[in-house]
Amino acid sequence: MMPTLAFLAFLAVMLLAMTIVRHPEEMPRALRRMRAQLMVFGLRLPLAILSASFISILVPPDAVAPYIGPESGLPGILAAVLFGAMIPGGPILTFPLALVIWRTGAGEAQMIALLASWSVFAMHRIISFELPMIGARFVALRLASSGLLPILSGLMAMALLFLWPR
Amino acid sequence: MSNRKAGPKVFDGGFFFMASLATVSGSLVAWFHGWPAVATAFHAAASDAFFIIPLIILGIAVGTLLTVLVPHEVVARHLGKQAGARAILLSTLIGTVMPGGPFVAFPIVVALGRAGAGVGALIAFLTAWTAVGLHRLVVWEIPFMGAEFATLRFICSLPIPIIAGFAAEKLSASISALRVEWEKLP
Numbered sequence: 639m640m641p642t643l644a645f646l647a648f649l650a651v652m653l654l655a656m657t658i659v660r661h662p663e664e665m666p667r668a669l670r671r672m673r674a675q676l677m678v679f680g681l682r683l684p685l686a687i688l689s690a691s692f693i694s695i696l697v698p699p700d701a702v703a704p705y706i707g708p709e710s711g712l713p714g715i716l717a718a719v720l721f722g723a724m725i726p727g728g729p730i731l732t733f734p735l736a737l738v739i740w741r742t743g744a745g746e747a748q749m750i751a752l753l754a755s756w757s758v759f760a761m762h763r764i765i766s767f768e769l770p771m772i773g774a775r776f777v778a779l780r781l782a783s784s785g786l787l788p789i790l791s792g793l794m795a796m797a798l799l800f801l802w803p804r
Numbered sequence: 805m806s807n808r809k810a811g812p813k814v815f816d817g818g819f820f821f822m823a824s825l826a827t828v829s830g831s832l833v834a835w836f837h838g839w840p841a842v843a844t845a846f847h848a849a850a851s852d853a854f855f856i857i858p859l860i861i862l863g864i865a866v867g868t869l870l871t872v873l874v875p876h877e878v879v880a881r882h883l884g885k886q887a888g889a890r891a892i893l894l895s896t897l898i899g900t901v902m903p904g905g906p907f908v909a910f911p912i913v914v915a916l917g918r919a920g921a922g923v924g925a926l927i928a929f930l931t932a933w934t935a936v937g938l939h940r941l942v943v944w945e946i947p948f949m950g951a952e953f954a955t956l957r958f959i960c961s962l963p964i965p966i967i968a969g970f971a972a973e974k975l976s977a978s979i980s981a982l983r984v985e986w987e988k989l990p
Binding site: 641642643645646647649650653654656657660661664667668671672675676678679681682683684685686687688689690691692693694695696727728729730731733734736737740746749750753754757758760763766767768771772773775776778779780782783784787788790791792794795798799 | 818819821822823825826829830832833836837841842844845846848849852853856857858859860861862863864865866867868869870871872873906907910911913914917923927930931934935937940942943944945946947948949950951953956957959960961963964965967968969971972975976981982983984985989
């Protein structure tokens with residue numbers, strides 16, 4: 639985790655410097671936006687992490703691995719895609735949940751299929767943004783064009799993990 | 805989306821959903837496994853939060869500053885100018901690097917659709933923003949799943965928007981029920 643923290647800190651400092659030099663007048667707006675997001679996440683994220691921790695105790699340890707474990711292959715990827723498509727929330731809920739599923743024994747390729755499927759289907763976003771703003775035809779076209787592709791992501795991950803095993 | 809200045813509300817449905825999820829799951833743990841298990845869960849959550857939350861704070865800083873440095877007028881200008889395969893590839897790139905939530909991405913799609921942008925490019929843009937999204941990678945994926953997993957996920961998601969863009973172009977050209985009628989949108 640430390641290299642990641644250092645990398646993100648470096649990136650943040652670089653961008654901060656760029657913003658101060660090139661758009662100093664935008665700084666108050668950026669800070670306001672940051673504060674607003676921190677308020678939202680700061681309250682919800684600890685609750686989500688806590689819920690995920692409770693759920694990991696409630697879910698029996700062998701509930702996940704047989705279906706989407708590292709050895710589950712293509713059927714596991716299909717199951718993960720199905721499950722990912724049904725997650726009804728944004729990232730605040732999904733990532734703590736994904737961490738629980740991963741720790742309970744899901745395979746890496748299956749996790750990738752799950753997250754790809756969640757991001758393509760994203761029920762909550764379809765209902766609250768896409769349908770009201772762009773309409774059913776666009777949603778249908780988008781799902782027809784990309785609905786099967788999370789399977790491809792999972793298979794790619796499986797191939798990559800096979801070629802470069804850890 | 806007229807209330808753009810209001811931003812997300814702190815105590816809305818999302819908050820109460822999270823609060824009730826934590827309460828219900830916590831009660832179930834207490835019921836089935838007793839209070840020591842609840843204490844264990846709090847402990848595990850605290851040590852997770854200790855690693856994850858600093859990363860998320862930095863992620864938010866990076867995301868917000870990127871939004872300032874790359875205003876979405878610039879995104880819209882570059883997206884609307886192209887056509888064909890070039891448009892799909894460029895839209896994928898722009899969608900991948902574009903920061904911001906759905907309240908930024910969807911209005912861009914609607915405006916460009918009305919202005920006559922190709923549907924393949926718009927679908928590629930939207931799919932890249934959601935399925936590849938560097939922004940999500942930085943704010944969520946790296947903190948929760950680690951940099952190594954995030955990199956693998958990023959590589960494996962790259963083909964999705966490109967294929968989706970070409971597929972959307974073909975599908976909307978051949979199936980009239982899938983043709984989006986931009987002029988009829990509210």
